Amino acid sequence: LNSNESMLFQSEFRVTVVSATGQPMILPYPDGPTEGLDNEEQSIALLYHREHTFAVGHGCSANWSSHTSGHERVSSVSAESFPTVEVPSTTPDIRREDGTLIDVPMAPLAGLIPNDDGMNAVEEVISRYESWIADRRSEIRELPVQHRPAAEHHMDECQRSARRMRDGIAYLQSNPRARRAFQLANHAMLLQQSRSRRTTRQIAYDKQSKRLSFDESHPPLYPVGRSAAWRPFQIAFLLTSLGSTADGDHSERETVELIWFPTGGGKTEAYLGLAAFSMFLRRLIDPEDTGTHVLMRYTLRLLTAQQFQRASALTCAMEYVRGQYPKELGDQELSIGIWLGGESTPNTRKQALASLKELKSDPVYSRNQFILTRCPWCGAQMGPARFGTDVPKSIPRVAGYETREDTVALRCPDRECHFYDGLPVYVVDEDIYAVRPTLVIGTVDKFAMLAWRPQARSLFGIDDHGKQVSSPPSLIVQDELHLISGPLGSMVGLYETVIEELCTDRRGEPAIPPKIISSTATIRRYADQIRALYARTDVALFPPPGLHSGDSFFATHAR
Numbered sequence: 001l002n003s004n005e006s007m008l009f010q011s012e013f014r015v016t017v018v019s020a021t022g023q024p025m026i027l028p029y030p031d032g033p034t035e036g037l038d039n040e041e042q043s044i045a046l047l048y049h050r051e052h053t054f055a056v057g058h059g060c061s062a063n064w065s066s067h068t069s070g071h072e073r074v075s076s077v078s079a080e081s082f083p084t085v086e087v088p089s090t091t092p093d094i095r096r097e098d099g100t101l102i103d104v105p106m107a108p109l110a111g112l113i114p115n116d117d118g119m120n121a122v123e124e125v126i127s128r129y130e131s132w133i134a135d136r137r138s139e140i141r142e143l144p145v146q147h148r149p150a151a152e153h154h155m156d157e158c159q160r161s162a163r164r165m166r167d168g169i170a171y172l173q174s175n176p177r178a179r180r181a182f183q184l185a186n187h188a189m190l191l192q193q194s195r196s197r198r199t200t201r202q203i204a205y206d207k208q209s210k211r212l213s214f215d216e217s218h219p220p221l222y223p224v225g226r227s228a229a230w231r232p233f234q235i236a237f238l239l240t241s242l243g244s245t246a247d248g249d250h251s252e253r254e255t256v257e258l259i260w261f262p263t264g265g266g267k268t269e270a271y272l273g274l275a276a277f278s279m280f281l282r283r284l285i286d287p288e289d290t291g292t293h294v295l296m297r298y299t300l301r302l303l304t305a306q307q308f309q310r311a312s313a314l315t316c317a318m319e320y321v322r323g324q325y326p327k328e329l330g331d332q333e334l335s336i337g338i339w340l341g342g343e344s345t346p347n348t349r350k351q352a353l354a355s356l357k358e359l360k361s362d363p364v365y366s367r368n369q370f371i372l373t374r375c376p377w378c379g380a381q382m383g384p385a386r387f388g389t390d391v392p393k394s395i396p397r398v399a400g401y402e403t404r405e406d407t408v409a410l411r412c413p414d415r416e417c418h419f420y421d422g423l424p425v426y427v428v429d430e431d432i433y434a435v436r437p438t439l440v441i442g443t444v445d446k447f448a449m450l451a452w453r454p455q456a457r458s459l460f461g462i463d464d465h466g467k468q469v470s471s472p473p474s475l476i477v478q479d480e481l482h483l484i485s486g487p488l489g490s491m492v493g494l495y496e497t498v499i500e501e502l503c504t505d506r507r508g509e510p511a512i513p514p515k516i517i518s519s520t521a522t523i524r525r526y527a528d529q530i531r532a533l534y535a536r537t538d539v540a541l542f543p544p545p546g547l548h549s550g551d552s553f554f555a556t557h558a559r
Helices: 039-047 119-142 145-174 176-195 232-246 267-285 301-324 349-361 429-435 444-451 454-460 486-503 526-534
Strands: 014-016 061-064 076-080 203-206 211-214 256-260 294-298 336-339 401-404 407-410 439-443 475-478 515-520 539-542
Touching (some): 039 145, 145 176, 176 232, 176 267, 232 267, 232 539, 256 267, 267 294, 267 301, 267 475, 301 336, 349 401, 349 407, 429 454, 439 444, 486 526, 515 526
Parallel strands (some): 256 515, 256 539, 294 439, 294 475
Antiparallel strands (some): 061 076, 203 211
16 A cells, blocks of 8 residues: 555544543643752743643644643543644733722823822832732742742742832932933823824825825824823833943842843833933933933844834933923933844935935835834824825925935924924934934844944944043843844854943943843743853843742733
């Protein structure tokens, strides 16, 4: 016979074992010894000690019937050629006993609500976390003996996080300048969050006024019915890390903060809030100390472009706030630049002008290298606009990108927008070197250009003569840390040595290294990876895990 004819495909067999009374009789595989496991493996064994394995497949996968209420026996096991499993959804929501949601409104923290500084809401989050830690500690004695050392370690890490939150509040109370930066950061985050929109205000041609209009009116500064708030883990992370971010002499300055949270949980908002605090604080300390302050890096260009829109919205909010307090924050704009390869954005002003010319001549099929497709502040459409045939040829077919001197500048096309005269957003490499945006966002591979582009020294506060004329960047944010592995991780690790040196402020004693923030949704051996990348040995994972995978207080399984 043909060999294929003697084979069975997608076959299945099932074994059922029940007692005379119908009770399930199949026990789980016994747990292996924990003596030879490293700390992380012991941690994982603890977190999943409630999840039993009842069958192992050989040349296939295995499945079993639902657990009993005690999770200790099943009635049947089966072979599966195409296994499926429902991965539990994780929620950042924390609810009180009456079912109401716990959050921390931004308006009081921003100083916008009379007689309310917002700290009562913060105190509730921390107090509940401390109570949760105490309850989990009391449960450790009920765990199997082999899991208790890992459980004690987890609770120690949770206690460290709670202590750092308390330290963050104390730092704000003892440092008026930091407290003011915290208020301004909350104000900017409130504006960014309350004005964020899912849809673009589409551009159109108004025949009556003979000018461009939009299908929706310009949004108000504070839309009615929209209240901005921190999720508990976001404000908690901000409190744990703001002291070491603000103070170069802080004992945890070289601690790498790692936000570990599922995709969609709000990691980006958490580190953007910290970045806003850091940028405002630098201006409050010295309004003339301009230049790049935050380096934000991603691993994928598409992901970078998506996050650039969100970071641009925050930058516009910060620039609006700066305009309200020029005596405190200086006259120089707060800005953002995107630093990518020539396939994504123009590297030179000459390329930018040529790209805009091509886009105007063929808006439908030409490649748009200017990234922003809508105003980060009001949502007005930017870029190629499609009109009917009855629209005068004098009406520009590309909105929001314009030739200004020898480069291409971005501005909102809506006359009612605060940024109609120009957005604090830069996408051309040569403009970025000249302007030195407050926040520079790019991919990790772009930093290899440091060896080939001497102009990039300006991003680190160094002039053409090699003199340090302003503070170097003091905050580095690395998103999707788990992707920096293998050959890419080796190459990035080599450059990190140079980047850390360029970001270290040596104008005084002692030298001040940059603060490093990273985030991920999934990672293994993170301490080893961070040591290999940054040569730093202290990592603060946030939120620290609890006693099982479905509950770290700040993240729980959504049931």
